[in-house]
Structure formats: structure tokens, C-alpha cells
Amino acid sequence: xxxxxxxxxxxxxxxxxxxxxxxxxxxxxxxxxxxxxxxxxxxxxxxxxxxxxxxxxxxxxxxxxxxxxxxxxxxxxxxxxxxxxxxxxxxxxxxxxxxxxxxxxxxxxxxxxxxxxxxxxxxxxxxxxxxxxxxxxxxxxxxxxxxxxxxxxxxxxxxxxxxxxxxxxxxxxxxxxxxxxxxxxxxxxxxxxxxxxxxxxxxxxxxxxxxxxxxxxxxxxxxxxxxxxxxxxxxxxxxxxxxxxxxxxxxxxxxxxxxxxxxxxxxxxxxxxxxxxxxxxxxxxxxxxx
Numbered sequence: 001x002x003x004x005x006x007x008x009x010x011x012x013x014x015x016x017x018x019x020x021x022x023x024x025x026x027x028x029x030x031x032x033x034x035x036x037x038x039x040x041x042x043x044x045x046x047x048x049x050x051x052x053x054x055x056x057x058x059x060x061x062x063x064x065x066x067x068x069x070x071x072x073x074x075x076x077x078x079x080x081x082x083x084x085x086x087x088x089x090x091x092x093x094x095x096x097x098x099x100x101x102x103x104x105x106x107x108x109x110x111x112x113x114x115x116x117x118x119x120x121x122x123x124x125x126x127x128x129x130x131x132x133x134x135x136x137x138x139x140x141x142x143x144x145x146x147x148x149x150x151x152x153x154x155x156x157x158x159x160x161x162x163x164x165x166x167x168x169x170x171x172x173x174x175x176x177x178x179x180x181x182x183x184x185x186x187x188x189x190x191x192x193x194x195x196x197x198x199x200x201x202x203x204x205x206x207x208x209x210x211x212x213x214x215x216x217x218x219x220x221x222x223x224x225x226x227x228x229x230x231x232x233x234x235x236x237x238x239x240x241x242x243x244x245x246x247x248x249x250x251x252x253x254x255x256x257x258x259x260x261x262x263x264x265x266x267x268x269x270x271x272x273x274x275x276x277x278x279x280x281x282x283x284x285x286x287x288x289x290x
Contacts, residue, residue: 055262073263084248092227095166103174137236157239174219181215
């Protein structure tokens, strides 16, 4: 008995202990992962649910509990923010189109060709992602004032300057997603077409662009959203009498505390989510974004 105790438990008992410890560790990891996922989902969806709840309060100020519920705040969106919404939409659409026209050729050139300064061009195109919007807006405003003083061109407060600034912050998304789409594709088909005598423009039009269509659509969509939702940079660039939706909402909050802003937020979230779902079914955006 003493000799057996000195040797310790049998090997099969030790093996069962190890297996039990591994099962317990896996159980702890599994429930810890579930807890983290649940916490992340709560952080994302609870504010959205609360915003939806606020948007149907039948109150002129936000009080709890409300006296009733109504949908009339959604009907008031166009009447209160219609002009700002049209401005935001037109600027965002123009910025998205210009960003796609510039970003797609830039992505193809960076991905498929080797030239001097290629890394510098790539870094320069993606740089606005790392610069705060306030710094970009202030810099563009100061530059516009300097150009106006030297040349007499009225750039400050113009729609063209606003669109150009929004192109600056939207372009990196088109380039980045275009590069991702090209990285996921095999260039062998392009090389085979070129070796068979197809001119570069035909290879680009028939093979390269169709294979990066998901990246183009995703880049255009993200460019539109980034431009449409921009606030901090746009604050420096608008002129009196011209306002975008985010700025109009900010000005509205200075004098009103009612559910109308919550209704605006809900509509934006629903429209963006619907656009992402539809486009993902059509062009599989998840492959590019992932």
C-alpha cells in the first residue's frame, strides 16, 4: 500500500483527470466567448432599440414614461430636414461618383502594375483615414481662404469645394475595397488574355472590372455613407444658407429636445442596413469586406 501511494495514482486515472481539466477549460472558454458576444451585441443593439423606442414618444420633450405613442415624428422629417437632406444626398452622390471614377483606376494601377513611387501613392490615397476630420476641414478652409486672397476665386463656402473635400475623405474607401477585391482575384485570367493578344483596355473592361465589381459597389456605397454622415469636416466648409443633414440635426438639437432626431436616426439606420443587405445578396459584399 505504501509503495502504491508513492507511485501515485494509475496512469488511466491521471489521463481522466487531464481530460476532465481540458473539458472544464473548454467549457469556460465557450461560455466566456458567448458572454463576450452577448456583451458586444448588447452594446450595439441596446442603444438602437432605445432610439427606436424614443422615436415613437407622443411628447414634445423626452420624458418617461410617455403619455402615449405616435408615428407623426417620422412624417415630420421631410418638413423639418428636407432641404438639408437634399443637399446631403446631392453632395454624397457626387462625392461617391467622383471617388469611384478616381479610386478604381488607382486601385488597379497599385495592384496590377509596378512603378516608381507606388508605395507613396498608396499611402497618400489612404492617408485621410488616419487624419481627424476636424484637422482636414480646418486645413481645407485655410487653403481656400489663401487661394481666394491670391486669385480672387470664391472657393470658401462653395458647393464645389464641399464636394472636393468629401471626395478626399471618401476616396480611401473606394481604393481600399478595390484593392481587397483585386487581392481576392487570380490575375492568371488577365495574364492569359494579354498573352493571347487582347489589348490592355479590353482586359481591363472584360476581365478586371467585372471581377472587382463587388469591390466597386462596396466602395461606392461606403463612400456615399461616409460623405452623407460627415459632420466635423463639413462644419468648416458650409456657407450661410447651405447646410447638410448632420449639421441641421445638430442645430435642431440646440433648441429642441424631442423624438424627431431619434426618428431621423432610425430612418438612416434602416436605409443603410437595407442597402447593405440587398447589395450583399447581389454582389456578395461580405467577401470583399471580410
